[in-house]
Amino acid sequence: QTVVTQEPSFSVSPGGTVTLTCGLSSGSVSTSHYPSWYQQTPGQSPRTLIYSTNTRSSGVPDRFSGSILGNKAALTITGAQADDESDYYCMLCMDSGISVFGGGTRLTVL
Amino acid sequence: EKQLAESGGGLVEPGGSLRLSCAVSGFIFTNAWLHWVRQAPGKGLEWVGRIKSRAGGETTDYAAPVKGRFIISRDDSKTTVFLQMNSLKIEDTAVYYCSVDSGHSVAWWGQGTLVTVSS
Numbered sequence: 296q297t298v299v300t301q302e303p304s305f306s307v308s309p310g311g312t313v314t315l316t317c318g319l320s321s322g323s324v325s326t327s328h329y330p331s332w333y334q335q336t337p338g339q340s341p342r343t344l345i346y347s348t349n350t351r352s353s354g355v356p357d358r359f360s361g362s363i364l365g366n367k368a369a370l371t372i373t374g375a376q377a378d379d380e381s382d383y384y385c386m387l388c389m390d391s392g393i394s395v396f397g398g399g400t401r402l403t404v405l
Numbered sequence: 406e407k408q409l410a411e412s413g414g415g416l417v418e419p420g421g422s423l424r425l426s427c428a429v430s431g432f433i434f435t436n437a438w439l440h441w442v443r444q445a446p447g448k449g450l451e452w453v454g455r456i457k458s459r460a461g462g463e464t465t466d467y468a469a470p471v472k473g474r475f476i477i478s479r480d481d482s483k484t485t486v487f488l489q490m491n492s493l494k495i496e497d498t499a500v501y502y503c504s505v506d507s508g509h510s511v512a513w514w515g516q517g518t519l520v521t522v523s524s
Contacts, residue, residue: 296469331510333450340502340517341442341450346510384450388509392455392466394440399449 297321299387301397307375307404315400316367317385323366328387330368332361335382344383345370372402380404407431407513411503414518417493421522425488427503427515434484435459438506441477441488443499444517451499455506456486470496493522 298320307313317330324330332345343352345361348368358373368387372379385397413425429437438461441453454467456477465477476489486503500517507513 329509331508333511335450340514341511343510343512343514346512347508350508352512382449386450386452386510392464393468394452394455394509395468396442396450396452 297389297393297395299385299395299397301383301385301400303398304401304403307372307379307402309375309377309404311375312371312373313375313402314364314369314371315383315385315402316364316369317387317397318367319387324363324368324387326363328368328389330361330363331386332359332368332370333384333386334379335384336380341384375404377404407505409503409505409513409515411501411515411518414501414520416521416523418524419493419495419522421493422489422491423493423520425490425501425503425518425520427486427488429484429486429503429505432484432505432513435481439477439479439486440504440506440511441475441486442502442504442511442514443497443520444502445496445499448499452511453488453501490520493520495522498522 300318333341335341349361384399440455457464474492479486502517504511505513
C-alpha cells in the first residue's frame, strides 16, 4: 500500500523560511506524481496552494513555492506570517489512477 | 463565480446507504474531472475517488477503503456529481468534500457535508 509521508509538525519564526516535504514510503517523488499542496485551518475547507509540482493556484502569494528536492516534493514558505499557521497536506497521483494524501504537517509560527 | 455545493449528508446506521450530491457552477462542467475527498473528525484529508469527463470515458478510480462500496457518477445536464455510498461503516464518518480537478490536483473545494455513521 502506498504511503505518502510528511513531517508531523514544524515550526518557523515570523519572517523566516520553512520547507515542508512530501515523500513516498517506497520510491521517489517526481513531477509525474503531479504533487499538490493544500492549506487548512481548523473548521475551514482546504485551500489549494500548489498543483502540478510548482504552479500556484489563483490568488496564492508568491512566497509559497513548490519544487522537487531530491526524492521528495517540497513546499517552501518564505517570509512566514502568523496566519500561515495551519495544517499543510500534500497529495500525489499514482500510476494506478488513484491519488493519496499525506498525513499532513502542522506548522506553528512562533 | 466558481461554486461547489454538497448536499445529502446526515446520520445513517452501519450497513446503510446514502447518496451525496454536489452542484457545480462557474466551470465548463462537461470538461471537468471531479473528486471526492473526506476528512474524519480530527483527522487528515483522505482522497475518496475521482470521475473523469465524458471525453475521458467517465472513468472512475477509488481509494482502497471504499472500492466496491462507493460509486461516483455525474449528470452533465445538471452539472452535478454524485457519491453513492453503500454498506456504510462507522469509519466512513467524515465531512465529504467535492472538488474540481486542475492539473491532476484538487483545485476548487466545496464547503463539505457531514456524514455520520452510527447506531
